[in-house]
Amino acid sequence: MKCILITGGAGFIGSNFAHYVAELHPEIRIVILDKLTYAGNFRNLVDILGKHVELVVGDICDVPLVNKLVHQSDAIIHFAAESHNDNSLVNPWSFMQTNIVGTYTLIQAATKYNKRFHHVSTDEVYGDLPLDMDNEKFTPDSQYRPSSPYSASKASSDMLVRAWIRSFGLQATISNCSNNYGPYQHIEKFIPRQITNILSGRRPKLYGSGNNVRDWIHVNDHSAAIWDILTRGRIGETYLVGADGEMSNKAVLEMILKLMKQPQNAYDIVKDRPGHDLRYAIDASKIRDELGWQPLYTDFQSGLQETINWYMDHQDWWQMDKNKVEMTYARNNQ
Numbered sequence: 001m002k003c004i005l006i007t008g009g010a011g012f013i014g015s016n017f018a019h020y021v022a023e024l025h026p027e028i029r030i031v032i033l034d035k036l037t038y039a040g041n042f043r044n045l046v047d048i049l050g051k052h053v054e055l056v057v058g059d060i061c062d063v064p065l066v067n068k069l070v071h072q073s074d075a076i077i078h079f080a081a082e083s084h085n086d087n088s089l090v091n092p093w094s095f096m097q098t099n100i101v102g103t104y105t106l107i108q109a110a111t112k113y114n115k116r117f118h119h120v121s122t123d124e125v126y127g128d129l130p131l132d133m134d135n136e137k138f139t140p141d142s143q144y145r146p147s148s149p150y151s152a153s154k155a156s157s158d159m160l161v162r163a164w165i166r167s168f169g170l171q172a173t174i175s176n177c178s179n180n181y182g183p184y185q186h187i188e189k190f191i192p193r194q195i196t197n198i199l200s201g202r203r204p205k206l207y208g209s210g211n212n213v214r215d216w217i218h219v220n221d222h223s224a225a226i227w228d229i230l231t232r233g234r235i236g237e238t239y240l241v242g243a244d245g246e247m248s249n250k251a252v253l254e255m256i257l258k259l260m261k262q263p264q265n266a267y268d269i270v271k272d273r274p275g276h277d278l279r280y281a282i283d284a285s286k287i288r289d290e291l292g293w294q295p296l297y298t299d300f301q302s303g304l305q306e307t308i309n310w311y312m313d314h315q316d317w318w319q320m321d322k323n324k325v326e327m328t329y330a331r332n333n334q
């Protein structure tokens with residue numbers, strides 16, 4: 001591969017992936033297509049932008065632009081999305097437009113120019129698992145049962161990719177990953193919201209009982225998994241990515257409080273998310289067995305400490321957004 005196109009590369013996971021590839025393969029030209037919505041930040045890329053890494057500000061729904069960029073690339077790694085469940089419950093329109101129409105636009109172009117396509121998706125397409133059956137996990141054969149407008153739009157995009165593989169021979173793979181954490185994650189999301197609440201003198205906010213379970217994976221382990229699938233995965237296959245990192249939200253919050261030297265009860269319980277998925281858990285045996293991928297960040301507490309340090313050291317990266325994000329949550333009693 002001489003040139004890859006990364007959509008959504010100014011967001012959390014896309015920018016981490018761009019750093020990952022730029023470091024591992026400096027010979028590959030990276031073109032990033034990103035609309036720079038509220039979730040995209042060109043500062044996520046400043047240290048790699050240059051001769052080999054280019055940012056094109058634009059929309060994945062823009063057919064002529066997408067055709068031009070796809071034509072010039074050897075492979076497309078598709079991260080661009082509206083990604084936050086809470087936003088999708090208030091205003092779903094942009095989720096339908098970007099996640100469904102945007103994916104359609106990209107796979108049409110990838111089919112037209114016969115380009116390798118990797119679709120980055122989420123475990124949320126499978127809905128949730130019961131809290132009291134902790135041996136059950138999502139597998140590539142799990143039924144699609146999305147619960148929110150966000151996960152329904154991602155499920156729709158997966159279905160489009162699957163149909164294009166079968167009907168038009170699109171050279172594609174799909175990955176469905178669990179909850180990521182690490183640097184550059186927008187402060188609307190659970191872990192950075194709580195860290196930056198504490199750093200800005202606010203109290204952390206836990207939805208409902210706090211018993212909901214998420215399966216945490218460090219974003220660098222996700223980047224490595226995507227690279228392995230892109231370069232060695234079987235066309236037409238779906239790979240589930242997760243690092244056996246199941247924890248309740250309450251336990252994660254208590255760990256943040258402990259690491260940031262706060263009292264264990266120094267948080268507020270706020271209104272629960274409507275339709276709140278109970279538990280996610282990934283069976284990643286397919287990617288482990290077939291591609292030999294394995295997570296390197298196996299100690300969640302030290303990964304979390306590194307993440308806390310990153311937000312402490314990069315206050316200028318998040319401070320200007322903090323009031324706005326918290327005002328939006330406050331309007332929703334969260």
Ligand code: NAD
Pocket residue numbers: 007008009010011012013014033034035036037038039040041058059060061078079080081082083084098102120121122123154176177178179180181186
């Ligand atoms: P993010 O919200 O941090 O970043 C999304 C990026 O897409 C932003 O830079 C934004 O500007 C860009 N974008 C949005 N609409 C666009 C459009 N119409 N055209 C071009 N660019 C557009 O999201 P993230 O958390 O980095 O997630 C990236 C991908 O990974 C998403 O597809 C998401 O569904 C998937 N995913 C996320 C997680 C997670 O834990 N965050 C887990 C599994 C899968």
Ligand code: DAU
Pocket residue numbers: 083084085086121122123124177178179180188189190191193205206207208212213214249273280
């Ligand atoms: O599973 C993968 C998904 O993980 C991705 O597809 C999504 O893009 C990503 O946003 C994430 O979805 P979640 O809804 O699980 O993540 P979020 O960070 O919004 O919330 C994590 C959990 O924490 C969830 O159970 C809701 C809860 N929560 C969230 C916030 C923002 C709180 O208790 N308090 C909060 O303030």
